[in-house]
Ligand code: SAH
Ligand code: SF4
């Protein structure tokens with residue numbers, strides 16, 4: 216598996232920026248700025264990729280819209296993690312046939328993880344003939360060239376060949392938020408959990424050079440960003456593929472040393488690679504938010520083994536104990552899959568026991584969804600859907616009770632929070648995040664938006680906290 220990551224030569228990225236300038240000139244000749252719609256499905260990596268697609272589009276002279284009828288370019292940046300995610304995309308993509316009939320010049324693009332799947336690309340080729348461009352995450356950096364070809368020659372482009380992946384630096388970004396920012400530190404995954412499509416569509420693990428990451432964080436801090444999330448499928452294996460290997464804890468330490476008023480978070484961590492050194496670094500670094508998302512997927516050792524998670528329940532619990540001893544008020548979240556092929560209800564109950572022992576602040580819970588090409592999709596899956604649903608509901612009920620209790624413990628406390636948005640609930644003015652990333656609905660002056668401020672917590676339920684600006 217050992218390999219040194221390939222970096223796309225800067226001249227190649229510059230060539231893409233040259234295409235952007237040419238397209239911008241073509242657009243300028245037409246008068247007012249044309250519009251583009253980038254619709255994102257999936258995880259934060261996809262959000263970060265969409266920021267790069269928007270970055271390129273802006274260089275090409277496009278402004279943005281969320282109205283399909285107005286858009287000259289529509290980009291669906293998709294997720295393949297579960298069946299449901301794919302169905303939503305295919306439904307929306309199908310509906311665009313009518314939009315394009317009214318706007319024949321429109322360019323429709325499908326990218327992201329679904330686009331990388333051969334069977335999806337084939338389906339689009341055959342049955343979604345209104346789609347002009349299909350490209351996987353590996354060739355996102357070539358987006359301007361594809362658009363240039365479509366604008367000058369029409370035709371259809373399919374670009375989703377299997378690829379271990381590379382790294383391209385210097386792609387412009389248009390960020391969606393003014394206070395919170397994503398920074399990809401690595402791409403791909405080497406873990407091949409038996410249920411998961413990600414390693415097949417995102418390629419092998421490859422790390423950005425620390426100097427590129429640190430320069431990006433430094434710039435964000437200077438621009439006044441207050442909340443920076445380092446992204447990777449498994450940030451704990453950061454750096455193994457670098458010419459001069461370094462580990463994630465060292466990177467975190469260096470990010471922490473960057474001057475500025477910001478908190479650092481990271482997603483996601485794999486338990487097998489989460490080390491004591493990482494926990495110590497988190498405890499010591501004042502900018503590192505006291506929160507860890509550490510997916511454990513299932514509480515039963517046999518199931519964990521078939522999932523190819525390469526850790527046991529005891530090892531997981533030991534890591535949590537270690538972390539809690541260093542950071543007693545750590546906020547913990549996790550991902551869980553219910554109904555993995557062959558998991559019995561008795562085995563599922565081991566998952567409930569982990570919940571009771573760890574007492575997570577919140578969970579992301581999923582019912583297993585078979586993915587074409589993964590080992591688990593070929594396993595016997597005898598449990599009826601109703602039984603899986605019943606187990607799922609037990610899990611959610613238990614977690615709801617725990618979340619509610621944990622949230623209630625905040626009442627009466629004053630917490631320094633980042634005011635990150637305007638509340639959609641009219642009884643509150645703003646939304647905020649605690650350092651541990653719990654949502655708070657806040658009353659008070661909207662001028663505080665974008666700032667860290669003390670918030671007095673006055674109420675709570677299972678989903679969120681309520682409070683007032685102190
Ligand atoms: N890299 C991250 C997770 C990425 S996917 C990690 O390893 O933690 C986010 C979550 O989706 C996973 O943690 C898992 O709980 C869930 N998931 C992945 N594949 C799934 C599948 N086939 N069915 C149901 N849930 C799945
Ligand atoms: Fe998927 Fe496992 Fe990789 Fe996470 S670590 S992306 S669950 S294969």
Ligand code: F3S
Nearest residue numbers: 257258294295296328
């Ligand atoms: Fe989905 Fe791809 Fe992320 S499959 S969860 S968008 S890495």
